[in-house]
Structures are given as structure tokens and as C-alpha cells.
Amino acid sequence: MIKLKQLLTEGKGDCYQAGGRLIFKYFGDKNAKLVHGMVSGQGALEGSRFGHCWVEWKDKVMDHSNDRQLDLDKQLYYIMGRIDPNECVYYTPEEAAKKMTDIGHWGPWDISGLTVKDTYGDLGPEEYKELVLGEAPKEDVMPDQRMEIGKHDQKIPSQIIDKLDQIL
Numbered sequence: 001m002i003k004l005k006q007l008l009t010e011g012k013g014d015c016y017q018a019g020g021r022l023i024f025k026y027f028g029d030k031n032a033k034l035v036h037g038m039v040s041g042q043g044a045l046e047g048s049r050f051g052h053c054w055v056e057w058k059d060k061v062m063d064h065s066n067d068r069q070l071d072l073d074k075q076l077y078y079i080m081g082r083i084d085p086n087e088c089v090y091y092t093p094e095e096a097a098k099k100m101t102d103i104g105h106w107g108p109w110d111i112s113g114l115t116v117k118d119t120y121g122d123l124g125p126e127e128y129k130e131l132v133l134g135e136a137p138k139e140d141v142m143p144d145q146r147m148e149i150g151k152h153d154q155k156i157p158s159q160i161i162d163k164l165d166q167i168l
Contacts, residue, residue, distance in 0.1 A: 015065035016106035019053035027093045034096040036108045037088030039081035051113020097164045
């Protein structure tokens with residue numbers, strides 16, 4: 001049985017931090033965006049939507065959260081996560097750095113990112129999975145355990161803030 005302390009201290013849920021650190025590599029690149037958006041859960045999280053963070057570069061998504069190094073086609077990632085671009089906020093590397101220094105945490109900044117009930121519309125979760133079967137890796141792309149959902153408002157270490165201030 002997982003205790004609350006384990007969930008709070010050992011759960012990965014590092015998407016905002018992982019995305020924030022990854023976007024640092026793309027300063028000055030107009031094709032790179034840090035994205036905060038809502039995704040649909042898989043596995044035990046099926047039926048819920050929650051805030052998530054990833055990096056996009058051209059037509060590629062890089063999701064390095066929860067000890068993964070997923071680099072996928074953007075269209076496939078959006079289908080698998082049932083992501084609505086209208087529920088996303090896109091930041092250039094410089095905009096993301098400014099938010100980090102002004103607010104002092106990894107995110108989310110301009111969306112609540114709260115876990116909500118998923119409404120699938122005309123296409124249910126199994127139909128979405130069928131659309132991408134054979135094209136997607138066998139492992140789940142989206143988190144499938146509650147402890148993998150991104151932790152909100154994680155403080156950014158002062159040495160990182162200082163480096164960002166120097167860049168800006």
C-alpha cells in the first residue's frame with residue numbers, strides 16, 4: 001500500500017521541471033516551444049485530464065518526464081494524449097525563462113492544470129488507442145499512475161534563477 005508520504009516524496013511527476021530544463025537548450029531557436037497543456041490519462045488514470053508539460057520543436061514532441069526520453073511526432077502525441085491545442089499555452093524559450101524568473105516555479109503558469117474528468121466526445125479512449133496501434137511504442141506515452149502526474153509550483157533553485165537572469 002502506498003503511503004501519502006511516499007506519493008508526495010517519491011512520485012516522479014516531474015513534467016514541468018523536465019520540460020523547463022529541456023527548453024534551456026533551445027534559447028534563440030524560434031522553432032522551439034515549451035508547452036503547458038491538458039492531456040488525457042491512460043491506464044489507472046483513464047477518464048481524467050490533467051496538466052502536463054512537454055517541449056515541441058517543429059513537428060516533434062520531446063517529453064522527458066518521469067525518467068523517459070520520448071521523442072515523437074507531434075500529431076501522434078496529440079492523438080494519443082487527446083490534446084486540444086486550444087487548451088495549451090505555448091512559450092518560446094525566452095518567454096518560459098521570464099515566467100520562471102518572475103514566478104519562481106516550474107509551472108503551470110497560465111493554466112490551472114488541475115485534474116478533471118475527461119469527456120471524450122464522439123471518440124472513446126479505446127477508439128483513440130486503435131487509431132495509433134502499430135504506430136506508437138508499446139509503453140504508455142502519457143502517465144498511467146497518479147504519482148506520475150506533474151507536481152505543480154515546484155520551486156526553481158536560486159542558482160538556476162540567477163543563470164536565467166543573466167541570460168535575460
